[in-house]
Every structure is written in C-alpha cells, then in structure tokens.
Amino acid sequence: MSEYTTLNQWLHEALREMPLPVWRRLEAEYQLHIENMKREGLTELEAVQALGSANQVRKSLKRTYLTEKELEHLREDRHPLLEFVSKPLWLFLMISPMVVIPSIKWNVILISCGIVVASIVLTHLITHSLRSDYRQVIRDEVPIRISTLVYLVLICLMDISGDFTAFPYWSQVLILSSLCFTLEPFSLLRQWSRLRRTLQLECPSTPSV
Amino acid sequence: MNAREQLRMLILAVLERQPEHGYAIAQAIKTRSEGLLTAREGTLYPVLHALEAEELIQSNEYDQGGRTRREYQLTEKGHKALAGSRRDWDKKIRAVNAVLGGSQ
Numbered sequence: 001m002s003e004y005t006t007l008n009q010w011l012h013e014a015l016r017e018m019p020l021p022v023w024r025r026l027e028a029e030y031q032l033h034i035e036n037m038k039r040e041g042l043t044e045l046e047a048v049q050a051l052g053s054a055n056q057v058r059k060s061l062k063r064t065y066l067t068e069k070e071l072e073h074l075r076e077d078r079h080p081l082l083e084f085v086s087k088p089l090w091l092f093l094m095i096s097p098m099v100v101i102p103s104i105k106w107n108v109i110l111i112s113c114g115i116v117v118a119s120i121v122l123t124h125l126i127t128h129s130l131r132s133d134y135r136q137v138i139r140d141e142v143p144i145r146i147s148t149l150v151y152l153v154l155i156c157l158m159d160i161s162g163d164f165t166a167f168p169y170w171s172q173v174l175i176l177s178s179l180c181f182t183l184e185p186f187s188l189l190r191q192w193s194r195l196r197r198t199l200q201l202e203c204p205s206t207p208s209v
Numbered sequence: 210m211n212a213r214e215q216l217r218m219l220i221l222a223v224l225e226r227q228p229e230h231g232y233a234i235a236q237a238i239k240t241r242s243e244g245l246l247t248a249r250e251g252t253l254y255p256v257l258h259a260l261e262a263e264e265l266i267q268s269n270e271y272d273q274g275g276r277t278r279r280e281y282q283l284t285e286k287g288h289k290a291l292a293g294s295r296r297d298w299d300k301k302i303r304a305v306n307a308v309l310g311g312s313q
Contacts, residue, residue, distance in 0.1 A: 056249075
C-alpha cells in the first residue's frame with residue numbers, strides 16, 4: 001500500500017528527479033487520471049493508492065529520461081584541471097607510439113589521421129540536431145577520445161617491428177590509459193537515447209532536438 | 210515475458226483499435242480482461258512514455274472542456290511490433306497448452 005495520501009505527495013516522490021518539462025507533462029497526465037478516478041466515485045486517497053509505488057514509477061521513468069542532475073552535469077563547465085590535462089594527454093597518447101617505435105610506418109600515421117577525421121565528421125553528423133550547449137560538449141569530447149582509443153589499440157595490435165619488446169608493458173599502459181581517457185564519452189553515448197528523449201520534451205515545438 | 214513487457218503489449222493492443230488517453234487505456238485493459246488484468250495505474254505512464262520514445266506510439270494534445278488531454282495512437286512501427294508480440298505470445302500459449310494437454 002502506498003504511503004502517500006495526496007496526489008501532490010505522490011507526484012513529489014515519483015517525479016522528484018525529473019527535469020521540469022518531463023515533470024510538467026507527467027503531472028498533467030496524472031492529475032487528469034486522478035480526476036477521472038474521482039469521477040468514478042473514488043476518494044483522492046483511494047485513487048493515489050491505486051497508482052501504486054511512487055518509487056517504482058521514478059525508477060521506471062529514469063530508464064526513459066535523464067534526471068535533472070544528469071542534465072546539469074552535461075551542461076556544466078568541466079573542471080579546469082581536467083580541461084588543462086586533457087589536451088596534452090591526448091597529444092601524448094597520439095605522439096608517444098611514434099617516439100617509442102622509431103620504425104613506425106607512415107601508413108599507420110595516415111590511418112590514425114583518417115580515424116580522427118572520420119570520428120569528428122561522424123560526431124558532427126550525429127549531433128547536428130542537438131541543442132547547442134549539449135552539442136558542444138559532445139563535439140569537444142567524443143571524437144578526440146574515441147579516435148585516440150582506436151588509434152592506440154590499432155598500434156598495439158599491429159605490434160610494429162617488435163619494438164614493444166624493449167618496453168614490455170608499453171602496450172598495456174597505452175591501452176589502459178586510453179581506455180580511462182575514453183570512459184566518459186562512452187557513458188555519454190550510452191545515455192544518448194535518454195538525452196534525445198529528454199530534450200524532445202524540453203523543445204516540443206522543434207521537429208528534432 | 211515480465212509484467213512490464215506484458216503491459217507494453219496490452220497498451221499496443223488497446224491502441225490498435227483507436228487512439229486513447231491514459232485513463233481510457235487503463236479502463237480498456239480492465240474491462241476487456243473482465244477485471245482479471247489490473248496494472249498499478251501509476252506504472253502506465255512511464256510505459257507510455259517509453260513506447261513513445263521508441264516511436265511505437267505517438268501522442269497529441271487536444272482541448273476537451275477547457276482541459277488539455279493527451280491522446281496516444283499507434284504508429285506503423287507500433288503495428289509491426291504488436292504483430293511480432295502476438296506471434297511470440299501465440300507460440301508461448303501453444304507450448305504451454307501442449308504441455309498441459311500432454312499431462313491430461
């Protein structure tokens with residue numbers, strides 16, 4: 001049995017993590033639902049009980065929408081330290097194999113340049129309809145990190161001229177560091193459908209977010 | 210098929226006949242199943258929103274008696290998904306019936 005006695009209490013619990021546009025739409029739908037139940041002769045308490053667990057509804061909504069906190073995280077400026085570290089780290093990860101492996105072949109460098117360009121173009125295509133503030137975050141982060149990961153994995157797999165043997169743990173270090181570097185954008189991509197859906201409710205008048 | 214998947218299928222089946230708003234969908238499930246199927250009505254809207262996000266249904270707002278109502282209707286993709294769910298469900302029913310029939 002639900003512990004809430006009024007619809008407002010129930011809604012507050014069920015929707016408390018949702019962004020405002022999601023909150024507004026669901027609030028209107030539940031209010032209308034309860035009004036219909038009252039017209040059938042139920043009291044507000046009985047109608048709220050019939051809605052069931054607010055906690056369950058909140059969990060269920062989080063599968064479809066990003067929470068307000070998650071949206072804020074996407075909008076907010078990144079930590080200055082992360083900003084300071086990320087680009088030099090990327091350069092280090094990209095250039096270090098060329099320094100460590102003197103016999104690196106030019107076609108590997110060309111392939112890696114191709115990967116960088118392809119991932120930038122792909123990210124721009126995927127995000128062109130997103131709102132500008134979210135679009136910028138994704139365009140800044142995702143291509144650089146994904147291309148770094150692909151490039152380094154490619155180099156380690158090719159194991160060019162056996163030079164890694166001089167640095168026995170080098171390939172593992174490269175793969176691990178690039179994995180850490182790409183972790184955040186991957187979580188962003190995982191949230192992609194929820195982000196799209198949440199922004200659709202934020203700007204319902206536009207055909208695409 | 211868990212309870213959420215069942216509710217998804219029932220909602221699609223209700224909307225196959227005509228567009229409906231949330232309360233009418235809940236009532237239709239209750240009435241058509243002669244009261245045997247009753248979902249916690251709070252769970253209906255998260256499922257409706259998820260189906261809309263997957264483009265299996267779409268919704269439109271309209272005014273009725275000074276109140277804004279939201280009506281849901283099945284999309285082409287939803288029709289196909291419902292047909293697929295029906296086939297899966299029929300298979301399960303036949304399999305269960307075969308086992309039950311065999312034990313008699």
